[in-house]
Amino acid sequence: MLTIAICDDSPIQLESVHRMIKDLMVRENAEHSILCYSEAERLLDYLSATDGMADIVFLDIKLPNQSGIEIAKTVNMLYPRIKIIFMTAHITYARDIFDASPTYFLLKPLSQQKLEAALEAAISAVNNEIDRTISISSKGQLYKLRLNLIEYAMSSGRIVTFFEEGRKIVIYTKMDDVVPKMGASFLRCHQSYLVNMDRIMSFDKLSLVLYSGVTIPVSKNRHTQAKATYLKYLGGSL
Numbered sequence: 538m539l540t541i542a543i544c545d546d547s548p549i550q551l552e553s554v555h556r557m558i559k560d561l562m563v564r565e566n567a568e569h570s571i572l573c574y575s576e577a578e579r580l581l582d583y584l585s586a587t588d589g590m591a592d593i594v595f596l597d598i599k600l601p602n603q604s605g606i607e608i609a610k611t612v613n614m615l616y617p618r619i620k621i622i623f624m625t626a627h628i629t630y631a632r633d634i635f636d637a638s639p640t641y642f643l644l645k646p647l648s649q650q651k652l653e654a655a656l657e658a659a660i661s662a663v664n665n666e667i668d669r670t671i672s673i674s675s676k677g678q679l680y681k682l683r684l685n686l687i688e689y690a691m692s693s694g695r696i697v698t699f700f701e702e703g704r705k706i707v708i709y710t711k712m713d714d715v716v717p718k719m720g721a722s723f724l725r726c727h728q729s730y731l732v733n734m735d736r737i738m739s740f741d742k743l744s745l746v747l748y749s750g751v752t753i754p755v756s757k758n759r760h761t762q763a764k765a766t767y768l769k770y771l772g773g774s775l
Contacts, residue, residue, distance in 0.1 A: 542572040545597040589616030598625040614748040620659040671718045690731040726763040
């Protein structure tokens with residue numbers, strides 16, 4: 538079942554977005570749940586109580602006494618699997634949304650056509666993550682890894698350690714054999730590190746920082762290409 542949350546301080550907007558989402562879900566005969574919040578605190582309380590039980594969040598950027606962009610950063614840090622769709626009547630916010638890695642950006646007033654395009658893109662991203670797995674065989678054992686759960690991988694000799702949310706998986710293999718399996722969302726920023734680009738919060742000359750707070754080194758000889766790859770990936774995800 539697809540769980541979709543909407544956060545907007547306008548009751549009229551909440552009702553309108555709920556109706557448009559409902560129309561598409563019913564038309565597609567998709568099992569779904571739609572949650573509506575007029576306050577960001579209540580959205581965050583729900584996510585905290587359910588350990589991030591939402592697939593997609595429609596989030597107004599301009600909320601009373603707070604920024605939807607800052608709320609999105611919090612959601613990204615705690616629940617990086619959730620897809621964010623920003624909504625705003627103010628085009629000036631567009632340049633700031635890259636800080637929060639949204640899946641889509643909608644300008645109010647919303648149309649059914651544009652909302653459906655955004656929702657379909659987010660659903661596709663959710664489904665792609667569910668389907669994306671790799672298998673690694675090592676010393677007679679087969680490991681099956683969900684790519685969307687992996688924050689980064691680190692190699693030491695012939696050992697590669699995959700870091701997921703709250704656990705790590707150690708496999709006897711070579712990083713050079715792992716890289717081709719990981720797909721376009723992973724970036725090799727260092728000989729010994731491979732990073733899930735959906736988890737990157739910031740990128741500078743010497744390192745990058747993940748939403749979890751982990752700092753990953755970026756080697757000098759890979760920096761230019763790594764940053765170009767990351768920027769291209771960001772552009773392709775919006």
